Amino acid sequence: xxxxxxxxxxxxxxxxxxxxxxxxxxxxxxxxxxxxxxxxxxxxxxxxxxxxxxxxxxxxxxxxxxxxxxxxxxxxxxxxxxxxxxxxxxxxxxxxxxxxxxxxxxxxxxxxxxxxxxxxxxxxxxxxxxxxxxxxxxxxxxxxxxxxxxxxxxxxxxxxxxxxxxxxxxxxxxxxxxxxxxxxxxxxxxxxxxxxxxxxxxxxxxxxxxxxxxxxxxxxxxxxxxxxxxxxxxxxxxxxxxxxxxxxxxxxxxxxxxxxxxxxxxxxxxxxxxxxxxxxxxxxxxxxxxxxxxxxxxxxx
Amino acid sequence: xxxxxxxxxxxxxxxxxxxxxxxxxxxxxxxxxxxxxxxxxxxxxxxxxxxxxxxxxxxxxxxxxxxxxxxxxxxxxxxxxxxxxxxxxxxxxxxxxxxxxxxxxxxxxxxxxxxxxxxxxxxxxxxxxxxxxxxxxxxxxxxxxxxxxxxxxxxxxxxxxxxxxxxxxxxxxxxxxxxxxxxxxxxxxxxxxxxxxxxxxxxxxxxxxxxxxxxxxxxxxxxxxxxxxxxxxxxxxxxxxxxxxxxxxxxxxxxxxxxxxxxxxxxxxxxxxxxxxxxxxxxxxxxxxxxxxxxxxxxxxxxxxxxxxxxxxxxxxxxxxx
Numbered sequence: 001x002x003x004x005x006x007x008x009x010x011x012x013x014x015x016x017x018x019x020x021x022x023x024x025x026x027x028x029x030x031x032x033x034x035x036x037x038x039x040x041x042x043x044x045x046x047x048x049x050x051x052x053x054x055x056x057x058x059x060x061x062x063x064x065x066x067x068x069x070x071x072x073x074x075x076x077x078x079x080x081x082x083x084x085x086x087x088x089x090x091x092x093x094x095x096x097x098x099x100x101x102x103x104x105x106x107x108x109x110x111x112x113x114x115x116x117x118x119x120x121x122x123x124x125x126x127x128x129x130x131x132x133x134x135x136x137x138x139x140x141x142x143x144x145x146x147x148x149x150x151x152x153x154x155x156x157x158x159x160x161x162x163x164x165x166x167x168x169x170x171x172x173x174x175x176x177x178x179x180x181x182x183x184x185x186x187x188x189x190x191x192x193x194x195x196x197x198x199x200x201x202x203x204x205x206x207x208x209x210x211x212x213x214x215x216x217x218x219x220x221x222x223x224x225x226x227x228x229x230x231x232x233x234x235x236x237x238x239x240x241x242x243x244x245x246x247x248x249x250x251x252x253x254x255x256x257x258x259x260x261x262x263x264x265x266x267x268x269x270x271x272x273x274x275x276x277x278x279x280x281x282x283x284x285x286x287x288x289x290x291x292x293x294x295x296x297x298x299x300x301x
Numbered sequence: 302x303x304x305x306x307x308x309x310x311x312x313x314x315x316x317x318x319x320x321x322x323x324x325x326x327x328x329x330x331x332x333x334x335x336x337x338x339x340x341x342x343x344x345x346x347x348x349x350x351x352x353x354x355x356x357x358x359x360x361x362x363x364x365x366x367x368x369x370x371x372x373x374x375x376x377x378x379x380x381x382x383x384x385x386x387x388x389x390x391x392x393x394x395x396x397x398x399x400x401x402x403x404x405x406x407x408x409x410x411x412x413x414x415x416x417x418x419x420x421x422x423x424x425x426x427x428x429x430x431x432x433x434x435x436x437x438x439x440x441x442x443x444x445x446x447x448x449x450x451x452x453x454x455x456x457x458x459x460x461x462x463x464x465x466x467x468x469x470x471x472x473x474x475x476x477x478x479x480x481x482x483x484x485x486x487x488x489x490x491x492x493x494x495x496x497x498x499x500x501x502x503x504x505x506x507x508x509x510x511x512x513x514x515x516x517x518x519x520x521x522x523x524x525x526x527x528x529x530x531x532x533x534x535x536x537x538x539x540x541x542x543x544x545x546x547x548x549x550x551x552x553x554x555x556x557x558x559x560x561x562x563x564x565x566x567x568x569x570x571x572x573x574x575x576x577x578x579x580x581x582x583x584x585x586x587x588x589x590x591x592x593x594x595x596x597x598x599x600x601x602x603x604x605x606x607x608x609x610x611x612x613x614x615x616x617x618x619x620x621x622x623x
Contacts, residue, residue: 156618220479
């Protein structure tokens with residue numbers, strides 16, 4: 001942009017790409033944006049077009065690259081801030097936390113490390129909020145917390161959210177961001193796929209709308225449970241979404257995977273998701289979809 | 302992978318050696334026309350004790366190996382031994398028939414039931430045909446179709462789980478493997494007929510759970526059920542798939558572990574030496590457990606059945622409330 005030329009020369013940082021053992025099942029996507037407090041006056045390099053973006057511009061565009069529309073990963077609270085009517089979010093079930101039922105090597109240490117690093121106490125934030133004045137139940141996952149992997153606590157928070165929505169007759173919107181099931185809780189994590197799916201089933205009894213938004217990345221056991229079962233499945237552009245990891249597929253089948261494999265556009269083309277929505281239009285799109293469902297089945301019949 | 306009848310597991314080697322010696326002595330005695338029955342009896346006794354010792358103290362990794370034994374009875378063998386008048390029904394009515402997942406109608410005792418299970422091959426050729434028992438999305442969609450059919454006609458559904466995992470492949474992803482697994486989990490969890498799951502071999506993560514959300518989940522003594530394969534876990538934890546035996550320990554994937562977590566309801570005992578040493582005896586044990594569990598479930602009214610199923614899975618997680 002022209003005005004950028006007149007800014008004094010800025011220092012910039014490249015945001016570190018990490019492929020750390022976040023403890024999710026294999027095939028977890030590699031690149032992870034490390035969200036750090038950036039001091040004022042910094043530039044951020046876009047992961048896709050490599051252009052330098054002034055951090056305030058990036059903030060203003062909801063962490064979407066103004067040049068190429070690349071969607072940076074964002075944390076749960078940042079997401080909530082961008083999405084809901086200011087001051088309407090009320091957090092629920094934040095007291096439900098992970099324990100270490102298998103006494104799995106280094107799990108407790110890992111949990112503590114991620115709590116400290118993210119300020120979160122689990123990989124999902126659940127509660128109620130309003131979007132354009134429409135009340136809803138909202139669950140937002142955070143990939144920064146142990147790769148958003150779903151263990152018992154995440155499962156329990158989500159199920160309580162779905163049950164709360166059922167009781168209170170609220171539409172539900174979830175934002176998935178997860179590498180899959182949390183290996184460190186073994187079979188108990190796998191069973192969260194069953195409990196979340198069961199709770200989604202129940203919403204149908206009262207014709208309660210469930211919108212699932214798939215963000216980068218949504219893979220493994222989270223995609224293979226509640227996250228792919230929305231009445232409406234929405235994805236952000238370019239998000240990695242799939243069941244098995246590309247590495248596992250290549251090792252098993254020696255297939256060449258096409259460019260754009262398991263990206264949102266690939267899923268749309270193959271009929272797995274309903275639509276792709278740019279982050280900047282998500283709020284208005286969700287509001288519109290929620291409004292469609294305000295007149296309920298019972299009232300119609 | 303060997304699949305002949307003389308395929309043996311590492312930890313069974315001392316036992317196999319004793320058996321070989323017995324055979325040698327027998328041949329020797331016959332050739333020389335001498336009575337060595339006392340010697341044979343003594344070694345047989347020793348072999349029996351050794352077998353018991355090995356099989357009473359199996360490590361989780363040894364159980365995984367037994368669960369993957371190429372001679373372990375597969376779904377089709379159990380169908381022959383447990384059910385009658387089986388009619389296989391094919392296809393998902395959408396894309397194709399997936400031979401990695403078999404389903405159809407049969408009688409259990411006198412009751413018409415729908416049975417569904419993953420099907421591994423019994424030799425290399427069949428394994429290639431059946432994709433080593435790893436279903437594609439159309440396999441899970443066939444399962445759902447047959448479950449909904451069972452629901453329509455009020456038939457109980459019995460599933461047999463034996464799968465390394467839902468197939469990880471390009472086409473599987475194109476056709477929505479994740480969605481297919483999720484849909485199967487959801488539909489099975491909501492079925493308005495009694496459902497019993499028997500984990501007979503490998504309980505490989507989502508590919509197993511897809512036909513695993515039943516009213517009762519039974520598991521053979523040496524089967525395993527896990528969120529990730531021991532090899533996969535080992536490569537994440539220790540960057541080395543060869544550490545799989547250690548991973549099998551930390552994952553708590555044995556039937557006994559799962560009973561403790563209430564993920565399963567019952568352990569079905571296997572013959573000493575594993576299911577493959579006596580498929581008939583294994584099938585009889587499965588049959589007994591199925592009969593008992595089905596009878597209990599069929600006595601419940603629908604509301605109660607569904608409420609209990611919901612609670613069963615709802616109660617599984619372990620977390621703390623701060």
